[in-house]
Amino acid sequence: MARMPSAQRRRQLTEAAIRAMARDGVAKTTTRSIAAEAGVSLSVFHYCFDSKQELIEAVITTITDHYVTIVKEALKPRETLEETVRAGFQAYWDHVRAHPDEHMLTYELTQYALREPGFEQLARRQYELYGELYTELIEQLRQDNDLRLRVPVSVLARYLAAMTDGLTLNYLVLGDEEAWTDILDTVTAHVAGLVTAEG
């Protein structure tokens, strides 16, 4: 096989691990299957990573950052506030429907991190970033539309992050495409209500 600097191999193996784990689940993904997915031998894996845990740490930070990027890109300013919120949810939702396994993986990795001594921080970082992400989005919305919020930004951000998380998991388990139009409408109305100027 072609030689490659260690840092690049690490990225390649991390990406391969994400593909393998999204496809097979975290529990069934072995160091061997990751090496195979990347097209290298097992020793190359252990040349780049001291242990499987070290790889999983890279996987978690990588996929978390990836997720944040996805959501950030989902929210583009539109004509009205309600339109912006609705379109943002829709864009996010389209991504979930197109890549369910990848989103499932984020939940599995959270569980993994919470159960692995020393990895709890990674799960917390993941969910803190979600919170910060929504905080940014709300601030942006607030400035663009000159809003006063009915609830503190921190509360709203955390609520939105948790709600999106719950709705996503619910969809991953139950599917049922049609039901979601109504639910997204309800959510949109609620959010629009929470951020509508009251003065």
Next chain:
Amino acid sequence: MARMPSAQRRRQLTEAAIRAMARDGVAKTTTRSIAAEAGVSLSVFHYCFDSKQELIEAVITTITDHYVTIVKEALKPRETLEETVRAGFQAYWDHVRAHPDEHMLTYELTQYALREPGFEQLARRQYELYGELYTELIEQLRQDNDLRLRVPVSVLARYLAAMTDGLTLNYLVLGDEEAWTDILDTVTAHVAGLVTAEG
């Protein structure tokens, strides 16, 4: 060890498995550790269950039914509608705070079921029961308070189930007790708004 009919042993092993899995996580719980937790030898395990998978099936259905019971008992009628909703959330939340590992386990089992061929139905059953549970609770509220809903019961039920799920997971990851009072208040206000008579 004392002899015991097979059905009772199955229950004993299932309960032991739930304790072990709540404590150590699904991934790290072995048939050996379950047998040890139950105080029997490994062979007893395999006398009662053909395989580890068969036990996990029992664990999933048992803990799902347990969860449903918890939530059902959380909602008792109070003076006002808002009080009832708020107290219901509070009672549920107190249970989560008292038994975080048990709730974590429900998430792990969902992931397990979704990744295990032939077990997807168990994950779906779990989330369908959550939905039905909220449907019942809403119907009860509606009759007791003579309400008209702003959204269909099915939509509201699914929304509530998903939201509770997301908030719980968020709490399990981030902790941060104080933040939740405000969030529960926001949720309560929202729910009360959705179910308030509009005629």
Next chain:
DNA sequence: GTCTATAGGAAGATAGAC
């Protein structure tokens, strides 16, 4: 029904040649 002992396999990690 319950036990001890073990078969059989798979996974993480390493050794040493190239």
Next chain:
DNA sequence: GTCTATCTTCCTATAGAC
């Protein structure tokens, strides 16, 4: 840096005595 071969450990499941 990459390879093949192997070490070591731990798991699920079974065999067979009591």
